[in-house]
Amino acid sequence: MDATEFRKRGKEMVDYIADYLETIEKRRVYPDVEPGYLRPHIPDSAPEEPERFEDILKDVEKIIMPGASSPACTELETVMLDWLGKMINLPPSFLAEKDGEGGGVIQGTASEATLVALLAARTKAIQRAQSENGTLTQGDVIGRLVAYTSDQAHSSVEKDGLIAGVKTKQLPTDDAFAVRGSALRKAVDQDKAAGLIPFFFCATLGTTTCCSFDKLSELGPICNEENIWMHVDAAYAGSSFICPEFRHLLNGVEFADSFNFNPHKWLLVNFDCSTMWVKKRTDLTCAFKIDPVYLKHAHQESGLITDYRHWQIPLGRRFRSLKMWFVFRMYGVKGLQEYIRKHVKLAHEFKDLVLQDDRFEICADVILGLVCFRLKGTNELNEALLKNINASRKIHLVPCNLRGKFVLRFAVCARTVESAHVQFAWKHITKLAGELLKAQKQQD
Numbered sequence: 001m002d003a004t005e006f007r008k009r010g011k012e013m014v015d016y017i018a019d020y021l022e023t024i025e026k027r028r029v030y031p032d033v034e035p036g037y038l039r040p041h042i043p044d045s046a047p048e049e050p051e052r053f054e055d056i057l058k059d060v061e062k063i064i065m066p067g068a069s070s071p072a073c074t075e076l077e078t079v080m081l082d083w084l085g086k087m088i089n090l091p092p093s094f095l096a097e098k099d100g101e102g103g104g105v106i107q108g109t110a111s112e113a114t115l116v117a118l119l120a121a122r123t124k125a126i127q128r129a130q131s132e133n134g135t136l137t138q139g140d141v142i143g144r145l146v147a148y149t150s151d152q153a154h155s156s157v158e159k160d161g162l163i164a165g166v167k168t169k170q171l172p173t174d175d176a177f178a179v180r181g182s183a184l185r186k187a188v189d190q191d192k193a194a195g196l197i198p199f200f201f202c203a204t205l206g207t208t209t210c211c212s213f214d215k216l217s218e219l220g221p222i223c224n225e226e227n228i229w230m231h232v233d234a235a236y237a238g239s240s241f242i243c244p245e246f247r248h249l250l251n252g253v254e255f256a257d258s259f260n261f262n263p264h265k266w267l268l269v270n271f272d273c274s275t276m277w278v279k280k281r282t283d284l285t286c287a288f289k290i291d292p293v294y295l296k297h298a299h300q301e302s303g304l305i306t307d308y309r310h311w312q313i314p315l316g317r318r319f320r321s322l323k324m325w326f327v328f329r330m331y332g333v334k335g336l337q338e339y340i341r342k343h344v345k346l347a348h349e350f351k352d353l354v355l356q357d358d359r360f361e362i363c364a365d366v367i368l369g370l371v372c373f374r375l376k377g378t379n380e381l382n383e384a385l386l387k388n389i390n391a392s393r394k395i396h397l398v399p400c401n402l403r404g405k406f407v408l409r410f411a412v413c414a415r416t417v418e419s420a421h422v423q424f425a426w427k428h429i430t431k432l433a434g435e436l437l438k439a440q441k442q443q444d
Contacts (some may be wrong), residue, residue, distance in 0.1 A: 046087055
Protein backbone atom coordinates (compact mmCIF):
# COMPACT_ATOMS: atom_id res chain seq x y z
CA MET A 1 0.00 0.00 0.00
CA ASP A 2 1.12 3.56 -0.62
CA ALA A 3 1.61 6.18 2.09
CA THR A 4 -1.95 7.52 1.79
CA GLU A 5 -3.56 4.12 2.25
CA PHE A 6 -1.10 3.25 5.00
CA ARG A 7 -2.19 6.31 6.99
CA LYS A 8 -5.83 5.35 6.49
CA ARG A 9 -5.36 1.69 7.45
CA GLY A 10 -3.13 2.60 10.37
CA LYS A 11 -5.84 4.81 11.86
CA GLU A 12 -8.41 2.07 11.32
CA MET A 13 -6.18 -0.38 13.15
CA VAL A 14 -5.79 2.00 16.09
CA ASP A 15 -9.59 2.26 16.25
CA TYR A 16 -9.88 -1.52 16.15
CA ILE A 17 -7.44 -1.88 19.07
CA ALA A 18 -9.16 0.87 21.04
CA ASP A 19 -12.56 -0.74 20.49
CA TYR A 20 -11.15 -4.07 21.62
CA LEU A 21 -9.79 -2.58 24.83
CA GLU A 22 -13.07 -0.78 25.56
CA THR A 23 -15.11 -3.97 25.12
CA ILE A 24 -12.63 -6.47 26.53
CA GLU A 25 -14.85 -7.33 29.51
CA LYS A 26 -17.48 -8.70 27.12
CA ARG A 27 -15.03 -11.21 25.64
CA ARG A 28 -14.30 -14.69 26.93
CA VAL A 29 -11.40 -15.09 29.33
CA TYR A 30 -10.64 -18.53 27.89
CA PRO A 31 -11.21 -19.47 24.23
CA ASP A 32 -14.26 -21.59 23.48
CA VAL A 33 -12.65 -23.60 20.67
CA GLU A 34 -11.20 -27.07 20.36
CA PRO A 35 -7.68 -27.97 19.13
CA GLY A 36 -7.53 -27.85 15.35
CA TYR A 37 -10.37 -25.34 15.06
CA LEU A 38 -8.57 -22.91 12.75
CA ARG A 39 -7.39 -24.92 9.74
CA PRO A 40 -10.90 -25.68 8.38
CA HIS A 41 -11.67 -21.93 8.34
CA ILE A 42 -8.90 -20.89 5.96
CA PRO A 43 -7.73 -22.18 2.56
CA ASP A 44 -5.05 -24.86 2.23
CA SER A 45 -2.75 -22.53 0.30
CA ALA A 46 -1.97 -18.86 -0.16
CA PRO A 47 -4.14 -16.89 -2.63
CA GLU A 48 -2.72 -16.24 -6.07
CA GLU A 49 -4.22 -12.76 -6.32
CA PRO A 50 -4.21 -9.90 -3.78
CA GLU A 51 -7.12 -9.62 -1.36
CA ARG A 52 -8.73 -6.54 0.18
CA PHE A 53 -7.52 -5.23 3.53
CA GLU A 54 -11.12 -4.96 4.72
CA ASP A 55 -11.71 -8.66 4.12
CA ILE A 56 -8.55 -9.65 5.98
CA LEU A 57 -9.48 -7.49 8.96
CA LYS A 58 -12.95 -9.04 9.05
CA ASP A 59 -11.32 -12.46 9.18
CA VAL A 60 -9.22 -11.37 12.15
CA GLU A 61 -12.41 -10.83 14.12
CA LYS A 62 -14.19 -13.85 12.68
CA ILE A 63 -11.39 -16.45 12.71
CA ILE A 64 -8.51 -15.27 14.90
CA MET A 65 -10.22 -13.58 17.85
CA PRO A 66 -12.30 -16.62 18.89
CA GLY A 67 -8.99 -18.41 19.46
CA ALA A 68 -7.41 -15.43 21.28
CA SER A 69 -3.60 -15.67 21.55
CA SER A 70 -3.80 -19.42 22.03
CA PRO A 71 -4.54 -21.64 20.17
CA ALA A 72 -4.85 -19.13 17.28
CA CYS A 73 -1.19 -18.08 17.59
CA THR A 74 -0.01 -21.69 17.30
CA GLU A 75 -2.48 -22.94 14.71
CA LEU A 76 -2.07 -20.01 12.33
CA GLU A 77 1.69 -20.47 12.46
CA THR A 78 1.36 -24.13 11.51
CA VAL A 79 -0.87 -23.29 8.56
CA MET A 80 1.24 -20.31 7.41
CA LEU A 81 4.37 -22.47 7.36
CA ASP A 82 2.45 -24.99 5.25
CA TRP A 83 1.32 -22.16 2.96
CA LEU A 84 4.87 -20.89 2.53
CA GLY A 85 6.25 -24.40 2.15
CA LYS A 86 3.85 -24.98 -0.73
CA MET A 87 4.73 -21.60 -2.25
CA ILE A 88 8.37 -22.72 -2.60
CA ASN A 89 7.38 -26.28 -3.52
CA LEU A 90 9.04 -27.75 -0.45
CA PRO A 91 8.81 -31.58 -0.34
CA PRO A 92 5.63 -32.70 1.48
CA SER A 93 7.73 -34.41 4.16
CA PHE A 94 8.55 -30.95 5.56
CA LEU A 95 4.90 -29.94 5.95
CA ALA A 96 2.64 -30.49 8.93
CA GLU A 97 -0.63 -30.68 6.97
CA LYS A 98 -2.94 -33.03 8.90
CA ASP A 99 -0.88 -36.14 9.59
CA GLY A 100 2.68 -35.24 8.60
CA GLU A 101 5.72 -35.94 10.77
CA GLY A 102 7.41 -32.69 9.80
CA GLY A 103 6.35 -29.09 10.03
CA GLY A 104 7.44 -25.48 10.22
CA VAL A 105 8.17 -23.01 12.97
CA ILE A 106 9.08 -19.32 13.05
CA GLN A 107 12.45 -18.60 14.64
CA GLY A 108 13.88 -15.15 15.27
CA THR A 109 16.79 -15.29 12.82
CA ALA A 110 18.58 -17.73 10.54
CA SER A 111 21.41 -18.01 13.06
CA GLU A 112 18.86 -19.09 15.67
CA ALA A 113 17.40 -21.67 13.27
CA THR A 114 20.86 -23.08 12.57
CA LEU A 115 21.57 -23.31 16.30
CA VAL A 116 18.30 -25.15 16.95
CA ALA A 117 19.14 -27.62 14.17
CA LEU A 118 22.69 -28.02 15.47
CA LEU A 119 21.53 -28.74 19.03
CA ALA A 120 18.93 -31.24 17.81
CA ALA A 121 21.57 -32.94 15.68
CA ARG A 122 23.93 -33.04 18.66
CA THR A 123 21.29 -34.76 20.79
CA LYS A 124 20.70 -37.40 18.11
CA ALA A 125 24.43 -37.97 17.67
CA ILE A 126 24.98 -38.41 21.40
CA GLN A 127 22.11 -40.86 21.70
CA ARG A 128 23.31 -42.83 18.68
CA ALA A 129 26.91 -43.03 19.93
CA GLN A 130 25.85 -44.11 23.42
CA SER A 131 23.53 -46.77 22.02
CA GLU A 132 26.51 -48.20 20.11
CA ASN A 133 28.89 -47.91 23.08
CA GLY A 134 27.25 -47.74 26.48
CA THR A 135 30.51 -46.79 28.23
CA LEU A 136 30.67 -43.37 26.54
CA THR A 137 29.62 -40.35 28.56
CA GLN A 138 27.94 -37.34 27.02
CA GLY A 139 31.20 -35.43 27.41
CA ASP A 140 33.12 -38.17 25.62
CA VAL A 141 30.83 -37.92 22.61
CA ILE A 142 30.67 -34.10 22.45
CA GLY A 143 34.46 -33.95 22.48
CA ARG A 144 34.55 -36.04 19.29
CA LEU A 145 31.71 -34.35 17.39
CA VAL A 146 32.55 -32.29 14.31
CA ALA A 147 30.29 -30.04 12.23
CA TYR A 148 30.96 -28.69 8.74
CA THR A 149 30.05 -25.65 6.71
CA SER A 150 31.33 -23.62 3.75
CA ASP A 151 34.26 -21.25 3.86
CA GLN A 152 31.73 -18.77 2.45
CA ALA A 153 29.07 -19.45 5.13
CA HIS A 154 27.86 -16.72 7.44
CA SER A 155 29.93 -16.25 10.59
CA SER A 156 26.87 -17.14 12.67
CA VAL A 157 27.42 -20.83 11.87
CA GLU A 158 30.81 -20.70 13.54
CA LYS A 159 29.26 -18.87 16.48
CA ASP A 160 26.56 -21.54 16.78
CA GLY A 161 29.31 -24.16 17.00
CA LEU A 162 30.91 -22.25 19.86
CA ILE A 163 27.58 -22.06 21.70
CA ALA A 164 26.98 -25.79 21.18
CA GLY A 165 30.52 -26.64 22.28
CA VAL A 166 31.41 -28.62 19.14
CA LYS A 167 34.22 -28.44 16.59
CA THR A 168 33.27 -26.63 13.38
CA LYS A 169 35.27 -26.96 10.18
CA GLN A 170 34.99 -24.81 7.08
CA LEU A 171 35.13 -26.70 3.80
CA PRO A 172 36.85 -25.24 0.70
CA THR A 173 34.66 -24.13 -2.19
CA ASP A 174 35.01 -24.44 -5.96
CA ASP A 175 35.48 -21.70 -8.55
CA ALA A 176 31.82 -20.73 -8.14
CA PHE A 177 32.29 -20.46 -4.34
CA ALA A 178 30.15 -23.58 -3.74
CA VAL A 179 30.88 -26.61 -1.55
CA ARG A 180 30.98 -29.81 -3.60
CA GLY A 181 30.40 -33.37 -2.49
CA SER A 182 34.08 -34.22 -2.96
CA ALA A 183 35.13 -31.66 -0.34
CA LEU A 184 32.69 -33.04 2.21
CA ARG A 185 33.63 -36.65 1.47
CA LYS A 186 37.33 -35.90 1.96
CA ALA A 187 36.74 -34.14 5.29
CA VAL A 188 34.42 -36.86 6.61
CA ASP A 189 36.82 -39.67 5.73
CA GLN A 190 39.77 -37.88 7.33
CA ASP A 191 37.86 -37.06 10.51
CA LYS A 192 36.42 -40.55 10.90
CA ALA A 193 39.92 -41.99 10.52
CA ALA A 194 41.04 -39.64 13.29
CA GLY A 195 38.32 -40.93 15.63
CA LEU A 196 35.98 -37.98 15.28
CA ILE A 197 32.22 -38.18 14.74
CA PRO A 198 30.90 -36.11 11.79
CA PHE A 199 27.32 -35.22 12.72
CA PHE A 200 26.19 -31.92 11.15
CA PHE A 201 26.59 -30.04 7.88
CA CYS A 202 25.18 -26.56 7.26
CA ALA A 203 24.77 -26.00 3.53
CA THR A 204 24.19 -22.47 2.27
CA LEU A 205 21.93 -21.43 -0.59
CA GLY A 206 22.80 -17.83 -1.39
CA THR A 207 25.89 -17.05 0.66
CA THR A 208 26.23 -13.64 2.27
CA THR A 209 29.46 -12.88 0.46
CA CYS A 210 28.45 -13.51 -3.16
CA CYS A 211 25.12 -15.42 -3.24
CA SER A 212 26.71 -18.76 -4.19
CA PHE A 213 24.88 -22.07 -3.83
CA ASP A 214 26.30 -25.25 -2.31
CA LYS A 215 25.62 -28.41 -4.35
CA LEU A 216 22.87 -30.09 -2.34
CA SER A 217 22.43 -32.92 -4.83
CA GLU A 218 26.05 -33.96 -4.19
CA LEU A 219 26.16 -33.21 -0.48
CA GLY A 220 22.81 -34.67 0.54
CA PRO A 221 23.49 -38.35 -0.29
CA ILE A 222 26.78 -38.22 1.64
CA CYS A 223 25.04 -36.74 4.68
CA ASN A 224 22.27 -39.34 4.55
CA GLU A 225 24.78 -42.19 4.18
CA GLU A 226 26.93 -40.98 7.09
CA ASN A 227 24.08 -40.07 9.51
CA ILE A 228 25.04 -36.41 9.22
CA TRP A 229 22.22 -33.94 9.83
CA MET A 230 22.06 -31.61 6.82
CA HIS A 231 20.65 -28.19 7.56
CA VAL A 232 20.06 -25.87 4.61
CA ASP A 233 20.36 -22.14 5.27
CA ALA A 234 18.81 -20.00 2.52
CA ALA A 235 18.37 -16.89 4.69
CA TYR A 236 18.37 -14.41 1.79
CA ALA A 237 17.83 -16.51 -1.32
CA GLY A 238 14.95 -18.60 -0.03
CA SER A 239 12.34 -15.97 -0.86
CA SER A 240 13.15 -16.26 -4.56
CA PHE A 241 12.10 -19.91 -4.60
CA ILE A 242 8.46 -18.82 -4.84
CA CYS A 243 9.28 -18.06 -8.50
CA PRO A 244 9.29 -21.23 -10.66
CA GLU A 245 12.33 -20.00 -12.59
CA PHE A 246 14.41 -19.95 -9.39
CA ARG A 247 13.02 -23.08 -7.74
CA HIS A 248 15.80 -25.25 -9.23
CA LEU A 249 18.18 -23.52 -6.82
CA LEU A 250 16.48 -25.52 -4.05
CA ASN A 251 16.92 -28.89 -5.77
CA GLY A 252 18.44 -31.40 -3.37
CA VAL A 253 16.58 -30.09 -0.31
CA GLU A 254 14.81 -33.47 -0.21
CA PHE A 255 18.01 -34.85 1.35
CA ALA A 256 17.97 -32.29 4.18
CA ASP A 257 16.79 -32.75 7.75
CA SER A 258 15.97 -29.06 8.19
CA PHE A 259 15.70 -25.93 6.07
CA ASN A 260 15.19 -22.27 6.74
CA PHE A 261 15.06 -18.83 5.16
CA ASN A 262 14.13 -15.31 6.26
CA PRO A 263 10.91 -13.80 4.88
CA HIS A 264 12.01 -10.67 6.77
CA LYS A 265 14.90 -10.33 4.31
CA TRP A 266 13.16 -10.42 0.93
CA LEU A 267 9.49 -11.33 1.25
CA LEU A 268 8.07 -8.11 2.71
CA VAL A 269 7.46 -9.53 6.21
CA ASN A 270 8.78 -7.27 8.95
CA PHE A 271 11.61 -8.42 11.21
CA ASP A 272 11.76 -10.84 12.92
CA CYS A 273 10.52 -13.82 10.93
CA SER A 274 12.84 -16.71 10.08
CA THR A 275 10.89 -19.71 8.83
CA MET A 276 12.29 -23.17 9.59
CA TRP A 277 11.05 -26.61 8.57
CA VAL A 278 12.05 -30.08 9.80
CA LYS A 279 11.26 -33.50 8.38
CA LYS A 280 10.72 -34.99 11.83
CA ARG A 281 9.45 -32.62 14.48
CA THR A 282 10.26 -35.21 17.14
CA ASP A 283 13.95 -34.48 16.46
CA LEU A 284 13.35 -31.03 17.95
CA THR A 285 10.96 -31.96 20.73
CA CYS A 286 13.27 -34.74 21.94
CA ALA A 287 16.08 -32.19 22.24
CA PHE A 288 14.16 -29.33 23.87
CA LYS A 289 11.17 -30.76 25.72
CA ILE A 290 11.02 -29.97 29.44
CA ASP A 291 7.63 -29.91 31.20
CA PRO A 292 7.41 -28.30 34.64
CA VAL A 293 3.96 -28.41 36.19
CA TYR A 294 3.28 -24.70 35.59
CA LEU A 295 3.61 -25.22 31.82
CA LYS A 296 1.44 -28.33 31.61
CA HIS A 297 -2.02 -28.16 30.05
CA ALA A 298 -4.94 -30.44 29.33
CA HIS A 299 -4.21 -31.07 25.65
CA GLN A 300 -0.45 -31.61 25.69
CA GLU A 301 -0.58 -35.38 25.45
CA SER A 302 -3.57 -35.48 23.11
CA GLY A 303 -1.52 -35.43 19.92
CA LEU A 304 -3.86 -32.74 18.58
CA ILE A 305 -1.67 -29.69 19.13
CA THR A 306 1.76 -28.33 18.34
CA ASP A 307 3.68 -26.98 21.34
CA TYR A 308 6.21 -24.64 19.77
CA ARG A 309 8.08 -24.03 23.00
CA HIS A 310 9.64 -27.45 22.33
CA TRP A 311 10.81 -26.31 18.87
CA GLN A 312 12.96 -23.38 19.93
CA ILE A 313 15.32 -21.93 22.54
CA PRO A 314 13.06 -19.37 24.29
CA LEU A 315 9.77 -20.35 25.90
CA GLY A 316 7.92 -17.15 25.08
CA ARG A 317 6.95 -16.27 21.52
CA ARG A 318 5.12 -13.61 19.54
CA PHE A 319 2.20 -13.89 17.11
CA ARG A 320 4.52 -13.59 14.11
CA SER A 321 2.39 -15.70 11.78
CA LEU A 322 -0.26 -12.97 11.75
CA LYS A 323 1.97 -10.63 9.75
CA MET A 324 2.71 -13.47 7.32
CA TRP A 325 -1.05 -13.97 6.89
CA PHE A 326 -1.54 -10.28 6.10
CA VAL A 327 1.36 -10.09 3.62
CA PHE A 328 0.48 -13.28 1.75
CA ARG A 329 -3.13 -12.20 1.36
CA MET A 330 -2.52 -8.54 0.54
CA TYR A 331 0.05 -9.30 -2.16
CA GLY A 332 -1.01 -12.75 -3.29
CA VAL A 333 1.55 -15.20 -4.61
CA LYS A 334 1.65 -13.40 -7.97
CA GLY A 335 2.34 -10.04 -6.33
CA LEU A 336 5.21 -11.47 -4.31
CA GLN A 337 6.65 -13.14 -7.40
CA GLU A 338 6.53 -9.84 -9.28
CA TYR A 339 8.35 -8.16 -6.39
CA ILE A 340 11.20 -10.71 -6.48
CA ARG A 341 11.46 -10.61 -10.27
CA LYS A 342 11.67 -6.83 -10.28
CA HIS A 343 14.63 -6.86 -7.88
CA VAL A 344 16.45 -9.52 -9.90
CA LYS A 345 15.88 -7.52 -13.07
CA LEU A 346 17.28 -4.38 -11.42
CA ALA A 347 20.35 -6.28 -10.21
CA HIS A 348 21.02 -7.43 -13.77
CA GLU A 349 20.54 -3.86 -14.95
CA PHE A 350 23.32 -2.82 -12.57
CA LYS A 351 25.50 -5.75 -13.71
CA ASP A 352 25.13 -4.64 -17.34
CA LEU A 353 26.20 -1.12 -16.41
CA VAL A 354 29.33 -2.51 -14.73
CA LEU A 355 30.18 -4.66 -17.75
CA GLN A 356 29.94 -1.63 -20.04
CA ASP A 357 32.74 0.12 -18.12
CA ASP A 358 36.18 -1.40 -18.80
CA ARG A 359 37.51 -0.03 -15.53
CA PHE A 360 35.36 -2.47 -13.55
CA GLU A 361 34.91 -6.24 -13.30
CA ILE A 362 32.18 -8.59 -12.07
CA CYS A 363 33.53 -10.99 -9.45
CA ALA A 364 30.79 -13.63 -9.10
CA ASP A 365 27.78 -14.89 -11.03
CA VAL A 366 24.77 -12.61 -10.68
CA ILE A 367 21.91 -14.98 -9.93
CA LEU A 368 19.46 -13.01 -7.79
CA GLY A 369 19.61 -9.47 -6.41
CA LEU A 370 23.31 -9.20 -5.47
CA VAL A 371 26.10 -7.90 -7.70
CA CYS A 372 29.73 -8.35 -6.63
CA PHE A 373 32.03 -5.96 -8.49
CA ARG A 374 35.24 -3.99 -8.14
CA LEU A 375 37.61 -1.67 -9.90
CA LYS A 376 40.32 -3.53 -11.81
CA GLY A 377 43.34 -2.95 -9.63
CA THR A 378 44.60 -3.40 -6.10
CA ASN A 379 42.63 -4.11 -2.96
CA GLU A 380 43.81 -0.78 -1.61
CA LEU A 381 42.25 0.99 -4.58
CA ASN A 382 38.89 -0.67 -3.96
CA GLU A 383 39.07 -0.05 -0.23
CA ALA A 384 39.58 3.62 -0.98
CA LEU A 385 36.64 3.62 -3.40
CA LEU A 386 34.34 2.02 -0.83
CA LYS A 387 35.47 4.49 1.81
CA ASN A 388 34.65 7.41 -0.49
CA ILE A 389 31.27 5.93 -1.47
CA ASN A 390 30.12 5.45 2.10
CA ALA A 391 31.63 8.72 3.30
CA SER A 392 29.50 10.59 0.76
CA ARG A 393 26.35 9.17 2.42
CA LYS A 394 24.34 8.99 -0.79
CA ILE A 395 24.39 5.20 -1.09
CA HIS A 396 25.77 2.51 1.19
CA LEU A 397 27.73 -0.58 0.14
CA VAL A 398 29.12 -3.45 2.21
CA PRO A 399 32.26 -5.30 1.05
CA CYS A 400 33.44 -8.90 1.11
CA ASN A 401 36.62 -10.82 0.37
CA LEU A 402 36.61 -13.38 -2.45
CA ARG A 403 39.78 -15.40 -2.93
CA GLY A 404 41.86 -12.57 -1.51
CA LYS A 405 40.14 -9.85 -3.52
CA PHE A 406 38.43 -6.92 -1.81
CA VAL A 407 35.01 -6.78 -3.47
CA LEU A 408 32.11 -4.31 -3.36
CA ARG A 409 28.57 -5.66 -3.05
CA PHE A 410 25.54 -3.95 -4.62
CA ALA A 411 22.36 -5.40 -3.12
CA VAL A 412 18.90 -4.62 -4.48
CA CYS A 413 16.56 -5.15 -1.54
CA ALA A 414 14.50 -2.05 -0.74
CA ARG A 415 10.74 -2.32 -1.23
CA THR A 416 10.45 0.89 -3.25
CA VAL A 417 13.62 0.62 -5.36
CA GLU A 418 13.31 1.57 -9.03
CA SER A 419 15.55 1.70 -12.09
CA ALA A 420 16.17 5.40 -11.40
CA HIS A 421 17.82 4.47 -8.09
CA VAL A 422 20.09 1.95 -9.81
CA GLN A 423 21.08 4.52 -12.42
CA PHE A 424 21.71 7.12 -9.73
CA ALA A 425 23.88 4.70 -7.74
CA TRP A 426 25.98 3.75 -10.76
CA LYS A 427 26.46 7.37 -11.80
CA HIS A 428 27.60 8.18 -8.28
CA ILE A 429 29.98 5.21 -8.13
CA THR A 430 31.59 5.99 -11.48
CA LYS A 431 32.00 9.66 -10.57
CA LEU A 432 33.88 8.77 -7.38
CA ALA A 433 35.85 6.09 -9.18
CA GLY A 434 36.92 8.58 -11.84
CA GLU A 435 38.07 11.07 -9.22
CA LEU A 436 39.99 8.36 -7.39
CA LEU A 437 41.72 7.07 -10.52
CA LYS A 438 42.61 10.61 -11.57
CA ALA A 439 44.15 11.33 -8.18
CA GLN A 440 46.08 8.06 -8.32
CA LYS A 441 47.41 8.87 -11.79
CA GLN A 442 48.57 12.29 -10.63
CA GLN A 443 50.41 10.69 -7.70
CA ASP A 444 52.13 8.20 -10.03
